[in-house]
Amino acid sequence: MKIKVLQHDPAVHLPQRPGDPTPTSRNLDPLMHPFARARERTRALNAAKMDRMFAKPFIDSLEGHVDAVEVMAKQPGSLTTVASGSWDGGMIVHHLARRSRLLHVPQAHKGKVSGICFSREGCLFSCGVDRTVKLWNFESSQGENPQPAAVFTGKSAFNFIDHHNSDPLFATASNLVQIWDETKSLPVSNLTFPTSTETINSVRFNLSETSVLASIGSDRTFTLYDIRTGKAERRVVMQMSSNALSWSPTFPTTVLLASEDHNLYTFDIRHLATPTQIYKGHVAAVMACDWAPTGLEFVSGGWDRTVRIWSEGRGHSPEVYHTKRMQRVSSALFTSDARFVLSGSDDGNVRIWKAKAAERLGIVTARERAAIEYRESLKDRWKMDSEVGRVVRSRHIPRPVYQASKLKRTMLEAQRVKEERRRKHTRAGEDKPKAERKKLVVVEQM
């Protein structure tokens, strides 16, 4: 008779010396792990709830402007330097980490500061409705009343300014797009679409194809120019005008438009007939947009007093940020490390938000990092579960925004029903439904 009785060797299962980690043994047989799925779901639910519990995105508010903040710009290559200009003509360069001012000009322009940009060399350009562009060396100019290093005078009020990525050129938007050389006092070229009589609201250089620039105008247009040919290449007219545009930092052909019709649109500039994606969520006009440097997310701020963070290609349910005191948002920025979001609003404050609402600032240990990643994957895995999904999706939004979105939904539904009924009573095949994406562009001009 062969007899063997099970015995566990303590030497294997206990630490060899005091202070050693206790050896663990694993048995992956599913029968050894009853309720594995139910427990994982509980963990996912806890992860989702914890995520909402720790969602405290607001970090700080940078004060200093007397009137509404109109524009903001970040310095390329710097994580902390951000300039903002307001309606009263004041301009501040903020240091985000120290929450201090590097430069404060109480009267940079008469009337509002309508555009701010940085050059690669670290010079600051500002333009205003007083028909001037001013160049500031903010690192050297300190004191009570700093003076600009140079002033460029134009013929009409400027609406926007953007600097070339590498060359000492900048573009301004007024009733036409003008290209200026930093060393010359007059514009080097004027760019305009032949038949246009509009006011240009915004102009931006492409980030990788640096001689291409795009503008949006008051005639509901989006125009592409090339400074090598020195003319407008093509133009599309849309249903509603746009308020801001931003080139994707990773996909050179992708451009993002913040539209007056409460939506954001990404366009592939090779096919301007339809947008590649519609981003629906705002309940009032979108006033500003900016891509994250990763090109995977972007931020938008709107007339509905919310800041929203979207992931690229997902046209619904963005992250929503709001506070009681934040008024209409007229400018929004993603910082260069993609961790923070800035918003400038009508109440004259620049606010700093976290890009991920529940993210922990400060040093995260490797174990914590692993736990965070595990929780993320759990949430992703169980997002289809009704309870987990509900917690993950639900956001508290201010009552006026909620009511407005409800009203908007009702109106859209009524429109849809009306359209359907009308179609039902027209001759068959005469009136076909039009895809939402195809409704946007009215005409494309070469």
Next chain:
Amino acid sequence: MDALIQKADALQPKQKKRKTFHNPTHESVKKHTAIPKSLQLNGLEVEAPQHKHIANKKLRAELTRNATHTARTKALLQDAELLLTEDAGLMQTEGALERTWRVPQTEIEEGAGQDAARGRREWKLDGGPYRSRYTRNGRHLAIVGSNGHASTFDWQTGTLHAELQLQETCRDITFLHDHSHFAVAQKKYVFIYDRDGVELHCLKAHIEPTRLEFLPYHWLLASIGNAGYLKYQDTSTGQLLVEHRTKFGACSAMTQNLHNAVIHLGHQNGCVTLWTPNLPHPAVQLLAHLGPVASVSVDASTGGRYMATAGRDSTVKVWDCRNWKGAVREWSARGGAAEVEWSGRGALAVASGGSVNVYTAPTIQQPMIGNTQPPLYLTHPIPHRPLVSLRFAPFQDVLTIGHAAGLSSILVPGVGEPNFDSTEADPFENRKARREKEVKALLDKIQPDMIMLDPELIGSLAPPPKLSTTTTFDGKPPQAIPFARLPRLDRLRVQGKADETEVVDPDDTAPDGRKLAPEEKERKKMRGKGKSLKRFLRKQRKNVIDPTAVAIRAKLEKQREERKVRAKDGPPRKASALDRFASG
């Protein structure tokens, strides 16, 4: 010099090395981005469903990625057998005449190692038949005598945690989540003590309890008493969750299915019932025995697939929990009521009369004609009747029997699961690990309303949404129409409010049995004839038997018969004035 000559004579390779495509960007990035060799999934190409029928590109890519990931995980799991380092115990015959059941405990003790031999114990205790319970990691043992002697101790090192003389009848004992708390079913109420034997709670809601069970993943203490109420108490929040009135009277057989947390009760009338907290009635009720049920146990080694019951009719039955039509196997145990218990590797111990018999796995569940008992694996006589409790120690080859003169532990080689998982139950855990596990288990506590017969239901595919329907228009692929856009009748149908009970009108069929077209039916309709009666009948539900409806139905039947007879005679002749003179 030699080296130079050798080099001159050396055979040069005929061809130059094949020129490979050199991509500087790739080369520069490769060093920093390559996955370590050990983590590369070479040779782990798995077959995963491709979801080609899904039109949406993004969804298809996502589904394919998920399926590949799942398949790869499954493939990798097969390698996890490397982690199982310990071997199970065994008892093997070497000659044809040898039988394992003839081996006495003394011989097993000699064959076992020194550590394992410590499992063979005799505890001689006064105070009535003893019941016992192990913790989930098999390290600690709680015992209680019917006269009120309760004790918990680490049976391997012999460390005593608590010893209580409760001075009243005690019927059952159980550990809570680990050995730091235990509950005793005393004369009137359930009491909870901590490890040192300090009374923490008196659960006055549990009156005259007879059996206790603790559901570890739900943190529920379930009790059944002489009044026949099954009560669940949440031990993490302290709230009495639910009490079910079983309506079967006093009950003294209770067990849990470890894999779905369903409570099995055996009743006085021979019924076995399965309970979940969210159902006020048993999920399953079956008549298992002719007399009262004495003991119930569920096989954890097969995922709760088999249940063994023993009754006072001195039979032992093994049931398949997926199909309750009759027992898989039944046999009679000598000596009246028996106790049954499954081990971690699927051996069944039956204590009846004055001995304990152990049967091993595959033969217990094999259906057999006639009431023959499965081949015996091991038997051990115990002279102290009655034998009231049987417990296998988890992760050990030890069976503890409670009887009138105390407890005895015997060695049963090959019944214990050899490989434990430290994250679930670790016999060697230290104080810190125990505390950490307590917190983790509290965080992972499953809500009690999720207890159901099929634990795999969680996370499975949701049923199709009720409030939409799929239609197809002229050959186009079917598409779901949202509820709001459906016509009214369809909406009612989807909601289940449409009246779809159709009374089949026997008049709709032609005499030759073929169904009539609607216009044909319309043409033959005789206005007003019998219609009101039929309408009345239609109003009655088919399954309601009403004397008036029966009468009307009979009347209609009679009319139909008459019509049939008339139809056989040919079409009715037009009445003539001369008919009155016809004879007859």
